[in-house]
Amino acid sequence: xxxxxxxxxxxxxxxxxxxxxxxxxxxxxxxxxxxxxxxxxxxxxxxxxxxxxxxxxxxxxxxxxxxxxxxxxxxxxxxxxxxxxxxxxxxxxxxxxxxxxxxxxxxxxxxxxxxxxxxxxxxxxxxxxxxxxxxxxxxxxxxxxxxxxxxxxxxxxxxxxxxxxxxxxxxxxxxxxxxxx
Amino acid sequence: xxxxxxxxxxxxxxxxxxxxxxxxxxxxxxxxxxxxxxxxxxxxxxxxxxxxxxxxxxxxxxxxxxxxxxxxxxxxxxxxxxxxxxxxxxxxxxxxxxxxxxxxxxxxxxxxxxxxxxxxxxxxxxxxxxxxxxxxxxxxxxxxxxxxxxxxxxxxxxxxxxxxxxxxxxxxxxxxxxxxxxxxxxxxxxxxxxxxxxxxxxxxxxxxxxxxxxxxxxxxxxxxxxxxxxxxxxxxxxxxxxxxxxxxxxxxxxxxxxxxxxxxxxxxxxxxx
Numbered sequence: 001x002x003x004x005x006x007x008x009x010x011x012x013x014x015x016x017x018x019x020x021x022x023x024x025x026x027x028x029x030x031x032x033x034x035x036x037x038x039x040x041x042x043x044x045x046x047x048x049x050x051x052x053x054x055x056x057x058x059x060x061x062x063x064x065x066x067x068x069x070x071x072x073x074x075x076x077x078x079x080x081x082x083x084x085x086x087x088x089x090x091x092x093x094x095x096x097x098x099x100x101x102x103x104x105x106x107x108x109x110x111x112x113x114x115x116x117x118x119x120x121x122x123x124x125x126x127x128x129x130x131x132x133x134x135x136x137x138x139x140x141x142x143x144x145x146x147x148x149x150x151x152x153x154x155x156x157x158x159x160x161x162x163x164x165x166x167x168x169x170x171x172x173x174x175x176x177x178x179x180x181x
Numbered sequence: 182x183x184x185x186x187x188x189x190x191x192x193x194x195x196x197x198x199x200x201x202x203x204x205x206x207x208x209x210x211x212x213x214x215x216x217x218x219x220x221x222x223x224x225x226x227x228x229x230x231x232x233x234x235x236x237x238x239x240x241x242x243x244x245x246x247x248x249x250x251x252x253x254x255x256x257x258x259x260x261x262x263x264x265x266x267x268x269x270x271x272x273x274x275x276x277x278x279x280x281x282x283x284x285x286x287x288x289x290x291x292x293x294x295x296x297x298x299x300x301x302x303x304x305x306x307x308x309x310x311x312x313x314x315x316x317x318x319x320x321x322x323x324x325x326x327x328x329x330x331x332x333x334x335x336x337x338x339x340x341x342x343x344x345x346x347x348x349x350x351x352x353x354x355x356x357x358x359x360x361x362x363x364x365x366x367x368x369x370x371x372x373x374x375x376x377x378x379x380x381x382x383x384x385x386x387x388x389x390x391x392x393x394x395x396x397x398x399x400x401x402x403x404x405x406x407x408x409x410x411x412x413x414x415x416x417x418x419x420x421x422x423x424x425x426x427x428x429x430x431x432x433x434x435x436x437x438x439x440x441x442x443x444x445x446x447x448x449x450x451x452x453x454x
Binding site: 055056060065098109112116122 | 329332337339
């Protein structure tokens with residue numbers, strides 16, 4: 001079947017079997033090897049990519065559902081010159097050991113931080129359930145918190161004209177208690 | 182993120198390895214998903230007529246909150262009309278046929294009482310510590326559709342249907358007996374404000390409900406167990422039961438979930454004094 005979708009910011013059209021998992025579309029048909037095959041059963045998370053911003057296990061995502069969707073893979077997350085905050089944190093914390101599962105963790109973490117830039121350890125436990133056979137979980141947790149810091153730091157400063165005007169006004173109000181000023 | 186992966190045994194037991202890598206897959210015909218996306222539908226007109234008949238009949242008959250012969254109507258459902266003994270027997274048989282299906286793991290697994298979806302016929306907790314979250318569709322980076330798409334996936338063995346999600350907590354069926362499930366199902370305060378007609382449509386037409394009869398196979402290619410009642414038999418039973426006013430028959434010891442207790446302790450019988 002003929003499928004048109006957006007991949008890492010570029011429109012792509014291809015002919016493929018609609019049952020073909022997105023994982024193999026990416027790796028074998030589009031030669032994007034950053035997305036890894038792990039278990040093939042949506043259990044380990046090594047194949048995680050983003051579809052319309054959501055983390056998706058590409059081994060269980062049939063190509064027929066790609067039509068009109070927006071897909072981001074590890075290759076589209078950042079660049080060596082301008083890494084995504086998650087990639088930057090992964091480098092800073094020297095997370096990988098063998099490294100095979102890391103793209104999936106990075107993509108899952110990026111999806112989490114896009115919706116929750118201040119995840120707690122519980123949030124991380126609930127959301128990041130990928131499997132790392134090297135057991136780099138401790139370093140990954142540190143890196144996720146670091147990536148959250150970088151994400152918050154990179155976020156544009158709130159515009160006082162459009163954000164929380166009441167709060168700003170109250171803080172500036174001359175009648176506000178001194179402790180609040 | 183958990184330091185103890187919960188799903189590390191797959192493919193490591195000496196059984197055949199995951200058949201998902203290219204070149205290692207079984208023949209296309211055997212790995213293709215079951216044709217779950219196209220389902221036969223009965224005529225909506227017929228359903229509406231049946232529901233209308235039930236509604237009309239209920240309006241024409243004096244309300245009997247407890248029903249004749251201890252047969253009670255679920256809260257919020259149309260009050261049942263006076264049924265003849267034959268009609269009552271037919272409605273009771275339909276109720277139990279319907280419940281044979283609705284109490285199967287394919288249905289109850291996604292109507293948990295603890296927010297945790299269940300898996301397999303053993304109804305064990307979903308892998309990865311998955312729970313429903315506030316919107317019943319998972320967490321920020323672990324939505325249900327991270328793995329479950331709109332149809333069963335023949336490659337990974339991951340089941341799927343449109344709108345894959347948990348039932349709301351108000352519709353928890355896990356641990357309830359048939360009568361309590363019926364009361365919950367027909368109670369607008371618990372069922373999302375659905376009318377009897379809405380419930381008829383939900384039970385007989387909704388794609389996520391009908392998935393139970395085409396549940397596909399698991400990652401090892403083993404078919405999942407569908408409900409023990411054929412789909413058309415189930416649909417006919419639902420129509421019959423709702424057309425009769427959705428009467429809930431007296432408790433039977435055999436209907437209790439996983440035991441022979443006469444009724445669910447979590448949901449006392451509405452017929453109890």
